[in-house]
Amino acid sequence: MSEQQHIKLPDGSIEKQTSTLNLGPTHPATHGVFQNIMEMDGERIVSATPTVGYIHRAFEKIAERRPYYQITPLTDRLNYCSAPINNMGWHLTVEKLLGIQTPKRVDYLRVIIMELARITDHLICNSVIGVDSGAFTGFLYVMQYRELVYEIYEEVCGSRLTTNIGRVGGFERNFTPAAFQKIEKFLAEYPAVLKEFENLFTRNRIFMERTQKVGGITAERAMNYGFTGPNLRATGVDYDVRIANPYCSYEDFDFSIPVGTTGDTYDRFLVRNAEQWESLSIIRQAMDKLKSLPADVYHADVPAYYLPDKSDVYTKMEALIYHFKIIMGETDILPGELYNPVEGANGELGFYLISDGGRSPYRLHFRRPCFIYYQAYPEMVQGAMLSDAIICMSSLNLIAGELDA
């Protein structure tokens, strides 16, 4: 690459050597409402200044006025590509505060849903890297399997994108046979599609040229910047909350943590693909484990916190009382303070909850992984080409809803 040639500006000129480029807030290549003010020297990026907050909805403030069960819909609007993980993370946090032990079957059902969510999140992110580098086909191949996963959610909870899935203590209803059939269908058909997707990309010369050595970061810098999830693992750090602090019976499953070496866009892509294989294996194991467990258990036996069956509400006094207390937010919540992390699809999703015993949290803070690691973006794209910056951004798996809370 030849040295960049500058125009000689006369002395005292107010013109700059660089030009300013506004990337976003509604640029189609940013996949969300982000703005980046870039100083460009020709095609090279001199500096990038990200602006966030365009879809800030004050969830932490709203949560201070809501009973615990009404906070679940707030969480699925954080990372809407893998909403069930957020929902489950919130349920697990409340269950930890209240000391609720969930039955093994509930844990395994949750693991199935969470791993399906992880797969959908990763397949979207990886196929969008393809779209941004000019390969649209892979995106279309995997999209129909995201649709199938959304149908599974629909069978379980009735909604697709912002799922509000489950309750504190378990699920709102048992999985239907159709749900299990669809999970089996997914397990049977998706591996071939993922294999084909990998065949299209992993050793594709053009794709490799576009992604290798682009947007790289060292393990040390990544840790200093608070990276977690696949982006941290791509740099070679094998940190995964599912292993470090097992929750929801993840300790019962046999899986490995894929890691990369260079931390560039290509490694992030590889780590996500490898994680999808691990997730498929976890779902398979969970489906096998379910066979030996009683099929009618789908929630913990905690009548004070788990909404009773509607038919019981009309016929049994106890159920009516609990129903009323839960709906009105009059259940007893223990005071306490805890930080509960779960492995979200793009990093460590943490819930820092302070309860003073009131009907709603005294303070609830979401540790939103992409909010924390997005601040490394200017450092990662400095000196890169504009087209590399686009690919780097899509490979970071930024979700605007989560970024802005």
Add this chain to the structure above:
Amino acid sequence: MSLTNEHIKNRLVEKFGDVMTNFEESFGMMSFHAPKEINLKVMQFLYDESDLQFRFLSDLTAVHYPDNKGVELAVVYHLHNFVDNVRVRFKVFTDINTPQVFTATQIFSSANWMERETYDFYGVDFVGHPNLIRILNVDEMDYFPMRKEFPLEDQSRTDKDDEMFGRGGSTGI
């Protein structure tokens, strides 16, 4: 290999004396309070010492306790040791009228935006921060919305008086 909470506590007390207070363990995580003047020294100590190695800042946020006069704001740090897989939480308290707390950006680059967010919502003034401006709210905002003096609508209202919607008077938390 395994690092116990007891050991962390002893090391901290040995180094900083009895200014470190409120050691407690809840849900498996140790937490303690430190004076705000030495927050950086505590963090650097936890970072550097070869037997502690808290080199990952998981979370940084603030909490407002309007009833604790003189120490209304708490800045909460969650640190994580990846080697021994131990987490620790510590808080520094500050007066709401002089909310100056030293910035952690020299130790953790990730503190940059988290401190901006904390400033944005609670008005904690991080001394030495390279770019302490609002991040999620609009720049023109002249208050700190997560403080408890700004109540949301009271859902347990008994009628539809404006008082109950947080619009008149000073009801609510």
